[in-house]
């Protein structure tokens with residue numbers, strides 16, 4: 001999978017332009033504030049339907065405008081006798097009317113997941129390192145991104161689960177809680193929670209060998225002792241229905257659902273402690289790089305190529321981590337967008353075994369191919 005053309009309108013400081021991109025590596029350089037991260041963010045919008053930098057669309061729409069548009073052309077590799085497929089995907093967001101429009105091949109589509117499936121973008125930027133250093137939410141997001149791209153029914157189960165949680169929470173917040181109604185919602189909640197959990201757990205079991213083989217190949221003895229466990233969000237030995245019944249008063253007091261898939265985590269431990277307390281900052285970053293690569297490897301095994309967005313990795317990663325990332329991305333044959341302030345030196349990343357690449361210089365939001 002590769003994004004071969006990108007067009008944006010009213011996106012941050014980016015000039016309206018249509019760019020032909022390399023299906024392999026795209027190196028984007030420019031001064032601070034020129035628009036490098038904005039360009040990656042625009043690519044990310046097509047794959048995530050949101051910014052990977054901020055929570056609100058308002059910050060991303062060009063100052064003084066009401067709506068942003070991102071349009072891309074994606075190619076999917078030929079399978080067996082079939083010819084290479086290509087799709088046109090579009091995303092626009094009007095922040096005044098709070099309206100999102102999605103298009104695939106000229107047709108309107110309703111679900112973001114329909115668009116997102118064409119572009120599995122994997123971001124590595126300063127915020128990514130929170131996967132190890134931060135709370136469970138970041139690791140859930142990390143796992144769910146993978147589950148979404150591996151198991152196509154997951155998105156609808158997950159959305160239904162969120163709707164049921166929100167109904168449950170409304171009941172739990174009510175002073176005069178309707179116990180019989182809550183029991184009905186609990187039935188649906190437990191059923192969906194088990195389905196979502198089984199899917200997550202299945203994908204996690206496939207992800208783990210990919211991660212372990214990457215750790216072995218990188219020859220990192222400290223990483224070999226890390227324990228990786230999927231925590232489903234409630235006690236391992238107890239049925240979720242029983243947990244909910246046993247904690248009815250507690251959930252009513254706090255006014256929201258406290259047990260289930262929205263509490264799931266990937267627990268990373270070394271010597272009995274969370275790795276965020278035991279590994280050095282540099283080791284934590286290496287671990288995140290390996291986890292990101294393991295996602296890509298699993299997707300690759302499933303016939304899907306992930307697209308890497310690497311924002312200013314020179315500032316975040318040392319030379320050995322950069323080389324690890326670059327060589328594995330090349331071996332996977334993944335498309336990558338890599339930003340830097342200085343003009344890029346591909347030979348420093350890949351030596352003589354360089355993949356095909358294009359270089360773009362960014363000035364005042366305008367990208368020029370060199």
Ligand SMILES: Nc1ncnc2c1ncn2[C@@H]1O[C@H](COP(=O)(O)OP(=O)(O)OP(=O)(O)O)[C@@H](O)[C@H]1O
Pocket residue numbers: 011012013030031032033034035036037038039058059060061062063312341
């Ligand atoms: N909504 C917006 N409308 C117009 N311009 C914006 C908007 N949001 C941010 N900008 C401006 O866009 C410019 C590009 O920001 P961006 O973060 O993409 O730069 P960058 O090249 O990645 O810089 P750095 O190397 O410092 O990370 C900045 O000057 C910023 O002030």
